[in-house]
Amino acid sequence: MSASPVTARADAPPVLSEALLRRFDAPGPRYTSYPTADRFVEAFGPADCLRALSQRAHGATVGGPAPLSVYVHIPFCESVCYYCACNKVITRHHERAAEYLDALDTEIGLVRAALGPREQVSQLHFGGGSPTFLSDAELDRVVTSLRRAFRIAAGAEMSIEVDPRTVTAMRLAHLRQLGFNRVSFGVQDFDPQVQQAVHRVQPFDSVRELMKSARAQGFESINADLIYGLPRQTPESFARTVAQIGELRPDRIALYAYAHLPQRFKPQRRIVADELPSASQRVAMLGGAIAGFLGRGYSYIGMDHFALPDDALAVAKRQGRLHRNFQGYSTQPDCDLIGLGVSAIGRIGASYHQNAKTLPEYYDALRQGQLPVVRGIALSRDDLVRRAVIMALMCQGRVEFESIELAHLIKMRDYFASELEQLAPLAEAGLVEIERDAIQVTAAGWYVVRAVAMVFDRYLQNDKLRERFSRII
Ligand code: SF4
Numbered sequence: 001m002s003a004s005p006v007t008a009r010a011d012a013p014p015v016l017s018e019a020l021l022r023r024f025d026a027p028g029p030r031y032t033s034y035p036t037a038d039r040f041v042e043a044f045g046p047a048d049c050l051r052a053l054s055q056r057a058h059g060a061t062v063g064g065p066a067p068l069s070v071y072v073h074i075p076f077c078e079s080v081c082y083y084c085a086c087n088k089v090i091t092r093h094h095e096r097a098a099e100y101l102d103a104l105d106t107e108i109g110l111v112r113a114a115l116g117p118r119e120q121v122s123q124l125h126f127g128g129g130s131p132t133f134l135s136d137a138e139l140d141r142v143v144t145s146l147r148r149a150f151r152i153a154a155g156a157e158m159s160i161e162v163d164p165r166t167v168t169a170m171r172l173a174h175l176r177q178l179g180f181n182r183v184s185f186g187v188q189d190f191d192p193q194v195q196q197a198v199h200r201v202q203p204f205d206s207v208r209e210l211m212k213s214a215r216a217q218g219f220e221s222i223n224a225d226l227i228y229g230l231p232r233q234t235p236e237s238f239a240r241t242v243a244q245i246g247e248l249r250p251d252r253i254a255l256y257a258y259a260h261l262p263q264r265f266k267p268q269r270r271i272v273a274d275e276l277p278s279a280s281q282r283v284a285m286l287g288g289a290i291a292g293f294l295g296r297g298y299s300y301i302g303m304d305h306f307a308l309p310d311d312a313l314a315v316a317k318r319q320g321r322l323h324r325n326f327q328g329y330s331t332q333p334d335c336d337l338i339g340l341g342v343s344a345i346g347r348i349g350a351s352y353h354q355n356a357k358t359l360p361e362y363y364d365a366l367r368q369g370q371l372p373v374v375r376g377i378a379l380s381r382d383d384l385v386r387r388a389v390i391m392a393l394m395c396q397g398r399v400e401f402e403s404i405e406l407a408h409l410i411k412m413r414d415y416f417a418s419e420l421e422q423l424a425p426l427a428e429a430g431l432v433e434i435e436r437d438a439i440q441v442t443a444a445g446w447y448v449v450r451a452v453a454m455v456f457d458r459y460l461q462n463d464k465l466r467e468r469f470s471r472i473i
Pocket of ligand 1 (some may be wrong): 041077079080081084085086088110128129130163
């Protein structure tokens, strides 16, 4: 494999060689939270979540309550995509939504009761599964319940994930009427062979018409999700998808790597392993996509994300105002998050919690009048310091020692002595610069920023130590 540089244009400076991508673009957490959800414990349950909500309600959080964001998980999909690793329920029985919406109403009521007065919400996101599995009337019902429980701020971000196979221009118009102003299309790949191999057939023309219509209807931001590493993809075929996306010109692009874990995710067992691209093809696809999007005028936001230069995310990145939450990068300041629905994750103050992952468990808890929280975590002082460092790296690409030292009463060089040593290979590779009073992620380092963040993840470091220890004995 050659170590040819990935460049935006022939005259642009190299941003990362394929050799470095190979070495440092290791699978790892996306850090939509720290600690990551796999570290949540069952000892944290509904009572802990209620306590956190009531502390928020009584203004017991330092500096007053954070702005509020709400996430609603709709788990249903009509048919399964073979690459899927989401928490979803595959069904053609649309009547199943009614029971779910009843449960969701109960959950909204319990949260509202714990929070007290109707709170203002600055960000609302519907994800899944496929939120557009719901009919127009069912979506009306959920939005009405939410508006009854919360005050949705004027100018709030209201976003929804859309499966292009389940919407028409009329449905998009209805979403707009309901107040949604951002829409995210699951595209993944436009190649018909690839679409067949992953059981998600949605022709380019239909996605183009939907995006056109979303734009005409005044959605402020249109996102397209892509995946590389899928069966039957080649660097050449994926370059065609990248060019087609360039033609549609969504405001934002999320580019994810497919992780083939058939033991963990049952639908992936239907993927023919022999049809998966090789490691070097994957690196070429990633490199080609980065160069393709930069060459078409997109800005690199951070891990997996690109945006047009005048999109709010790109502006926030330039101004150092990016944040990160369970929906990925956000322009919203550090929010508390109410997660509603099966498997949804929330964050209140210095704690995270997650709802039951199966519908029977979720329904049972709510029938008993209990929040359906089954695990979570109260952050320790160490978690809070590391969260601040990891989020600064992921969002600003820079950690100023002084700001962390003042906020957390530590000495960065003492507290993170071992981590700073571990950054040395990344510094030698030109991915970070360790200054006297700061850590700076370089332009090339942004492409592997999660590898930089992983150095500060105590849980991962402990796993590594344990692994080494078990090998020694
Ligand atoms: S990828 Fe999305 S639409 Fe496909 S099965 Fe998974 S959740 Fe449903």
